[in-house]
Amino acid sequence: MAPQKQEFPESKHGIMAAVPQTFNPDWHALRSERFDPVSLWERLGEDLELLTELVEILMLEGPATLEQIKTAIEGNDADALSKAAHRLKGSVLQFSAITASAKAAELETMGRKNSLTGANELFQQLQFEIGWLIKTLKTMLASGPA
């Protein structure tokens, strides 16, 4: 039996897609090795509403997850560390936060390998990166698209 051909609408041109908005040239200034606002804007389909929602979630979930990581490190709970770091890594990956996701990945690996030496310093760095990311994203939202 031949498989049924199933056509999908093309992403943002679908009937429910948000109206695309234009990238704000000021955002280029935010681009660095730590963060890629161009990639983020494109992946979210140039959807400010969605970006706003995601940032709001990050502002809620990010500190909470950081707290879980901190607790896991303090309790020497490698498994909890691995899970929480993995979760935060996934979240910041969606924001094209390169450095933050790398730090989270390192902590996840530490947890998986049950080797928490240096985890506190790494946590500090991650906490800083998350703070920086939220601040940067707020800046993006404040300036808005062009």
Next chain:
Amino acid sequence: MSTSVIESQQVKTFRVLLVEDNPLDVRLVLRLLEPLNQGVPCRHVTRLSDALTELNREKFDVVLLDLNLDDSNGFDTFLAVREAATSAAILVLSGSESVELAIRTVREGAQDYLVKGSFDQKLLLRAIQYALERKASEDALRKSEATVRAIFESSLDGILIWDDNCDCLQANAAAAALIGVPREELLGTSVCSFAGVGLNIDVRAEWNKIRDCDSARGQLWIERSDGGRRLFDYSFKSNIQPGKHLGVVRDITEQQSLEEQLRQSQKMEAVGRLAGGVAHDFNNILGVITGYAELMMMNTLEAEQHKKAEQIISAAEKAAALTNQLLAFGRKQVIAPRLINVADVVSGLKSMITCLMSAETETVLDLKEPLKMVNADQSQLEQVVLNLTTNARQAMPAGGKLTVTIDEIENQAGGLMPDGHYVRLTVTDTGIGIETEHLSRIFEPFFSTKPTGTGLGLSTVYGIVKQSGGFVTVDTDLGHGSTFRVYLPAVEGSSPQVQTNPAVKPSASDGSGTILLVDDEDRLREAVREYLEIRGYKIITARNGQEAVEVAEACPGIDLMITDVTMPRMNGRRLVEHMRKARPAMKILVMSGYADDEKVRMGFLELESFVQKPFSFQALSAKVYALLHPDAP
């Protein structure tokens, strides 16, 4: 919950389950999927246990799966979902960029592995689309494979797959059964180890030749593990996959045997028709010779000439006996079948059989009293027994053992012999046996391996048995002897279907009356006319049925019509039917060398109405007299 897409003005619905515990990822993915679902969100759960519940409750088309959940982690998550979501396409959405994990999940059935942060809406939707298509293809392939597997396993034909080296890679149950080895033993075994036995051929070379063909069909002999040889029809298709070759085999041993029996039967039928035809014509000639010899005896007073005429008649009678055997083979002999006990017939011949055997031969008659009778001509059956025992005697020039048995069998094996009850006459000798190349010809007339044989003994047996509705078989073991088996259909009841014709006592009395004589054989017709005229009858002749009708219309005072059966223009059967209506008072006497069904249906086998060619004119005259003078003493 359903999602849908627009395609050619038609809404297609896809049921999507998102298994994700990260609120941020959930919001993102649901938003990216919005073009699919027309505002209706897909089903979303955060735990594996909830996912399994949903999958057990509802059938989903797509599962978007994060591997790291509160209650499950990594590859185990995937295995659990795969188990429950057999009909869904599973796409892994992972925060892990582990290539190893990606390969492992895809190899084990995930349709795709997407790393978070690396896909946008376009990529996600396309991945889902491709996943659905791949899943549909895989399902179709799986169904097709299941169908092929079912055919493979349930086929009555043997199906085998070989590699280039002729070693068996796969075989179905039928193949193993046909070849007579367990399937496990067949696998890895070369076909060369059991094919082509006794054929003195290089099976390996044959295999290489066949393998290089695109396809081939043929037959080959197989030697089974039990030593039995079977003939297979095979069809072969090379390279159904590179280096894999398909063979389908069917055991046609029985079919081949039946076909050979049928061919032999048809050949014998044709030879029988030919022999019967020759005998018929020959009988007409013998009738003329006998008739004129009898006329000579009537017309001459010289003793020397009388004696010579007697010699002519004697020689003609011997020739008639020979043609009678040909008629028996051709099943054209006039018979008088009745219900008889075969054991009684053989018992009656016991002394004769013993006399036939040499002093060095032990004769054993094992005559179990059959419960059932057979419908046959007793004299013919006697001839069958004598011919078979004579044959056995000749096969044992240095003596041996002759065994004649009678029993009953129930045939349920099908084949050329219909199922049913048979009385079986078996004649076994311990003689020289029959050469294989002679076996197919021993029932042919004039075929003989003996310098002095007529070649009519077994052909007569064959004809008589066939005429009696029976079958004859032979088994032989060269140097050890032969066994002939005659199967005659058993008949329930005891009343004969046709009464025996008592012998006609010839009368030399001169008679009177007008006779219409109809025969297309001019010389025989003239001889009979001359003889009957001498006997005092007025004879009118006709050369066929049509002429006889015309003559009869012109001559109302005809008392008796003597007619042949096989004639041009109007045959004897139609002539008799006509005369029975047009001249109901006229007596009718039919003469023929045949005794086929047509004659029997005409009802001429009763005492006074039929005379078999060749006949003596004296006997004919007696029948004529009896018909025209029924009240005479």
